[in-house]
Amino acid sequence: QATVQALSMDTPNVPGPGKAYQTLAGKDLAHTFTVAGLKLNVPMPVSSVVTFTFNSGKPGTYPWQCNAPCGTGPGGVAGPMLMPGYMVGTLHVV
Numbered sequence: 001q002a003t004v005q006a007l008s009m010d011t012p013n014v015p016g017p018g019k020a021y022q023t024l025a026g027k028d029l030a031h032t033f034t035v036a037g038l039k040l041n042v043p044m045p046v047s048s049v050v051t052f053t054f055n056s057g058k059p060g061t062y063p064w065q066c067n068a069p070c071g072t073g074p075g076g077v078a079g080p081m082l083m084p085g086y087m088v089g090t091l092h093v094v
Contacts, residue, residue: 002042002052015049029068035091037062056093064091 001022005015023043030046037060044050066087069076080086 002050004045005049005051006045007047007049018051031070031087032067033064034067035062035064038091038093041067043068059093062091062093064089 001020003018003020005018007015024045028045029043030048031044033042033044033050034040038054038056040054042050042052070080072079
């Protein structure tokens, strides 16, 4: 379960009240925080702050990436989705 706090254009640095969610409709999906090695996929709505916790079960270093096609080009997988270091990273679990 994750908690989302909406952001507004009027006050972009002041998140709104938190609302718990477990799933997200495709039309509301902006990004994902996906760690395949931990079987973790957190969908994230547009213009929001998302908070979640999880038990990894084991320490290690895991690559993460966004799996929501939001780039330019056919199918949304060009542009930012193909740039090294953009929408990817490393999660260190201790």
